[in-house]
Amino acid sequence: MHRHVLLARQLSGVVILCFVVMHLTNHALLISSIDLADNARAWLAKPWRSLPGTVLLYGAALVHALLALWTLYSRRTLQMPLIEMVLLIMGLLIPYLLIEHAVAMRLQLPMRGIEPSYLQVLTLQWFDNPVLAIQQSVALIIVWVHGCLGLGRALSANPRFRQIRTVLIAAAVLLPVLALIGYGVAGTETVERIRQADMSPHPPMRPMPESYGGGNMIAMVATAMRSGWVMLIAVVLILRQIRALLARAGSVEISYLGGALVRVAPGTSVLEASRINGIAHYSVCGGNGRCSTCRVRIMASDMPLPDADAAERATLSRINAGPDVRLACQLRPTAALTVARLIEPPQTHLTTAPEMPPEEREIAVMFCDLRNFTSLSERQLPYDVVFLLNRYFELVGNAVSASGGKVDKFIGDGVMAVFGLEGDLPHACRAALRAAALIRQEIAVMNRELHRDIALTIDVGIGIHAGPAIIGQMGFSGNMSQTAIGDTVNVASRLEGVSKDLRAPIVISDEVMAAQDRDRAGLESQRVPIRGREFGLVVWPLRDADSVRFL
Known part of the structure; x- marks a missing residue:
């Protein structure tokens, strides 16, 4: 039952979201002109004004609204993660906000033999009833946020969705902003046009002078439907209480x-x-x-x-x-x-779903470690060691950030960085290789300064591996942070050790080399033993001269 309800909710939501995307696109064209938006509307609205389109759209809206009521009833507790609460409240609020507009566009105007145009709608909303214009703007934002949150939750575990998530977020912000700007610009233009026409000696008749919020017929229908929706919500809440009372006897x-x-x-x-x-x-x-x-x-x-x-x-x-x-x-x-x-949290904290649930993702992981740090620290004053480490950490952190990666953690004198939290695996591998090349380049610059100032030089070894890892918020209480775990991380750490054995500043796995898909002329691979791998691992040792190609 739960799976069928979830599927029905998702499918009906996708239908509604498709309509909203086309509707907002039409609104955005109002920035150019009302005539352009009207011409585009003939094409954008055509699928939804056909009989199959009308049945599909209003059927999806009805299913989605009824499922919101079902969700309210079926939950045994209203304690839930914040995002679920927001989605539920929005799902119950949207029908109330849109009933009047839907009745006007699909009932009143067709009954009067009028094909609604942007000029008519803008006149009704911006000139006759500005409150209605504000209400529709708020409804537009709520519908869009509800749809985007719902779609994001449904696709959160999909690897392809994660690869294009940044682009989708940008579009999700840009489209409603452009639509609201177009709606506001066109509304202001319409009001000004009507005022100028009314001041002329022979003012033309405005299309449909009464606000559809004030017309008797539509006001009665809209009020009845709104009241009916509120009553349905009230009935569901009452049924919840009745169920709770009955359950006490048969709990x-x-x-x-x-x-x-x-x-x-x-x-x-x-x-x-x-x-x-x-x-x-x-x-x-x-x-x-x-x-x-x-x-x-x-x-x-x-x-x-x-x-x-x-x-x-x-x-x-x-x-x-x-x-x-x-x-x-x-x-x-x-x-x-x-x-x-079987997994029992501390009794002092009620654990609920985190804002970002753990997910498996294809990433590149880099480990960077100072060579001979123990002997180096024994020869230096403690304050000098701290100074040196901070310089080194800053250098590595800047290189990782500049390449689009994220420093995951500092481990003693080592640094773990991850690439691919946004984007695909080839991009992640290229970013990790660029970061490694930058680190080696900046280490050379830093060594010249250190040799001049304190007669000291340092060296680092870098290991990079790519593959699936679990990304999630880990830790406890107020010490939670996003990190990566899994075999990919373990292998990357071991490759850093292999770089020392092979006397190579950078060692990358064959998976990284294959994914980055760039020139490998002059580079050679070899198979090395890796703990936990029966047949070892094919790796590519890189010298400083080799890594320059990845900058």
Whole structure:
């Protein structure tokens, strides 16, 4: 049931978002002229004014609105991550804001035999009822933000979406801004045009002089539909209370091993039970069955548990979970049971989904380490060592940032940097190689200064590997930071050690060389043993002269 509801919500949302994109594009053309926007409207609105288009659009709108009510009713608790709360509130508010406009455009004007034009609509909204113009602008922003947030959540785990996310965010900001500018410019122009015409000796009749917000027929219809929508929301809230009252008599008892005993309505998920009762329970993906952090072990159950659906089975199989392990977000018991949280957070903090859930991504990882730092630090004063390290860290950090990467962490005298948090893997590998070449170049400059000032030089070794890694917020309490973990990170660290063995300043894996897709003339590869790899790894040692080509 949950999967079908989710699919219906996503499909109906995509249909509505397609309409909104075309509508905003049309509005943006108002910046040029009202006539241009009207001419474009004949093409942009044509698909939606056909019978199939009308059925598709209003069917999607009806489905999406009803699913908002269903979400409000089906949730056993209104405690939820902030983004889910924002989406739900917007989903309930949008129909209320758009009913009047929809009735006017698709009911009143066609009934009067009028094909609405931008001049008519702008006159009605900007001259006759400016409050309506403000209301439509607010509604436009809410609809767009709701659609973008929903689409972003649905595609957050898609690697292709992550590759073009920056471009999509830029478009998501630019399009509504241009649409609002066009709407405002055209509205101001329309008001000025009407005022000048009204001051002439023979003022022309304005199209449809009454505001559709003030006309008797449309006002009655719009008011009735708005009142009906508000009543539906009220009915859903009342039904929630009735369900809660009835559930007290037939509640399900959930015992947490070594902890609390709670009673919830049948059909409430174990994760929802935890949230309702303020019990700390990890759920990194927000309770959508895409992670296993909320999993519990079933210690006892009065009745057989509902079978896991395909998505839950797939998640559990990936972690080789036993038959007594279930996802708390998907398990909805109908009888008393005892569970043990397998990943138990501190009791002082209620853990919910982070703003950026962990995700697997193709990235490039670079490790850079000072050579012979231990012996160097023994020969220098502590303050000089700190000065030297800070110079070195600044140099590496600037090179990484200039190449589009991110310093992940400082480890003693080493630096870990990641590339590809935005963009594809080839771009990430080229950026990592450029950063490595910059570091080697700047180290040479720094050594000339150090030799002149304190008769000292330093050297660094760099290892770069590329592949899949888990990117997420890690740490505890107020010490959370975004980092990367996985085999790709481990191999990159070991390649830095290989650079010392091969007496090469930079060593990159064959995966990096293949992905960067640039000239490799004069470079040679070799297979080296790597801990954890049965057959070793093909690597490419790079000298300083070799790395210049990547700048």
